[in-house]
Amino acid sequence: MKRTLIGMVLGAATLATALAQDSWSTHRGSNQRTGTTTNARNSVANFLLAWTLPDMDSVRMPVVVDNDNAALTSSTPAGAWKTPSAAEQASDPYLDNPNTAVPYQYAECVREPLDPSEPLPTVARFTWRSGQLTPGYYRIFVYVPSSDTRVGGVTAQYARQAEYLVVDSTGTAATLYLNQTLGGWQPLGDRVFYYDGSTQIVVTLNNLLRRDNIDYPLANTPIVAADAIRFVPDYGTVQASPVAIRSPLDPGNHLVYIANGNGTITCVENPVGTRGARVRWTLRVPDLPNQEAGQIYDNEDANFTAGLFTPNDALTDRYERLYHEIAPTNDAGNIQRAFWKIQVPTTGQYYVFAWFPSDDQNARQAQYVIEHEGGSLRLRIDQRFGGRWVLLNKIPVEMRSGRTYEIEVNNFSPEDVAAGAQRVIADAIRVVSADGLNNAVFSTPA
Known part of the structure; x- marks a missing residue:
């Protein structure tokens, strides 16, 4: 579920009477999604809502964690992950540090036994940690070289269903699969992950081919490549101007309803007089493909x-x-x-x-x-x-x-x-x- 971050400044002008204004007209026609909304001129109250999306104070750059970042990566067991030689490595690894001696690493895949009673083989795991990010929601992208890696002089195929496990700050674990033959930066699933400011997002790649994996029957064992991970801030998108009302449950808060380009409607709560907001709920509106086509x-x-x-x-x-x-x-x-x-x-x-x-x-x-x-x-x-x-x-x-x-x-x-x-x-x-x-x-x- 995508979350929308919004920064707002709410100021109150002089009240003509003791009556409170409950809602405001919307601001239309702002392609930058910044502007003001005011109530009607002849209203008993005159409020000003200033808003911007995302909050300019919270705009963040993507963060890349390369495989040779010793502080934020680890691998098990010892010796399972190999660094290709200069003669056998791909020509386009991600190089966060051009002088690195470890452009990327790989592990040969192992197969889950056909007999469920047999123990699993030793599974190799490579882990990236996000480090300290700005709190918020992030999408994860994976980099895999698009050119060939050779193992013992023979071109190795990258796994078409490489298995990743992502655990974010909420403790939610998601198992996702990536076709590593595509190469370059690829999104890891179509979802966002939350970072709360203290508990890191952890991404782990393993080399296990499960029985229903499309690579399981291959005669030649594929490899999985561990190169770089990118954490990209996710702000959502706004498709229509926000509508603001005073909360019927708490006069000290305003509720702002936002229509998003990702097919969701988000309700954001903004306490009066503060520069901040929190998402109360997001509703996804499903699209309806034409069932007569295709x-x-x-x-x-x-x-x-x-x-x-x-x-x-x-x-x-x-x-x-x-x-x-x-x-x-x-x-x-x-x-x-x-x-x-x-x-x-x-x-x-x-x-x-x-x-x-x-x-x-x-x-x-x-x-x-x-x-x-x-x-x-x-x-x-x-x-x-x-x-x-x-x-x-x-x-x-x-x-x-x-x-x-x-x-x-x-x-x-x-x-x-x-x-x-x-x-x-x-x-x-x-x-x-x-x-x-x-x-x-x-x-x-x-």
Whole structure:
């Protein structure tokens, strides 16, 4: 959830009577999002609200933590992370210090055992810490060289689903995946992380390939590269002028409602006479992609792989002639998947819908996996209520023209086994471009 930081100065002029003014008209037409709002001239009170977004006192520069920053990085176990030689290193590492002898490091990936009862191999971890930042919300970007690294004279492939764990000041842990083959600065997920002024944000990369990782079947073991991390302040964006009212619960506070370009409405509380504010709540307004557009992939198409899913036509509100189904499992070593291989016509952001027939015995927690440029997005969908196009990803994902992506549904769902569900269904998917769609809020509700 994006947070909006706003700085405001609120001053009161002379009151004509003892009555209080409860609201102000909005200030329109300020592209810089700075200005003043005043009440009507013939009002019984005359207040002035001066505002700017973000507060100019709080504007912050991005902070980069390079892999050779000994004070803010660490790695385990000893010897697992290797520094490539000058002859084998990539030509474009991030060099915070051009004289460094450690441009970046890498570790060869290890695989999670197929048998869940077997212990994990030794997992290598590389950790970056944010250090002391200005309190606020941050997005995280990861730098990976875009040119090849050679290991023993042989070109090594970067992992397409490198696993990162991020823990921010709230203690919330997020596991995110990054396609390191893209190279350069890449966003780590589509979310912000909070820094409270004392507890650092910690980012950890590991070299484990889980059983459902797209690189798991590769004959040649890929590598993960640890180079630089960038913490970028996130202020949000304003799409419409703020509307301010006096708080009905506390006359000493004003509530400012802000429409944001990221599709949210934010309520900010500003105590009277202070230069500061805090976010009370943020509401996201979902966009609605056109379900009649896009590319449809059925379960009878040539680009569909059924695996051990079997065809059936018993449920009537299926898409087209038939669907494929399989019983759910709680055995992590026996996960079965069906998948579509897709290609998009143009590079851009995309939504994915799924169609499946309705039935009370369908899976409640069917897992879909959408492969995209940032890695893989995993989603749990209730398949009991179908017979229509169901939106899988609330936030669009990037796909590029000329590349092939897999969209899968698998049968790993211990919850459904416990609930007695009979089937996980693979029927049809629809891929819809998000370009031209906009979930921005263009007018602040008064």
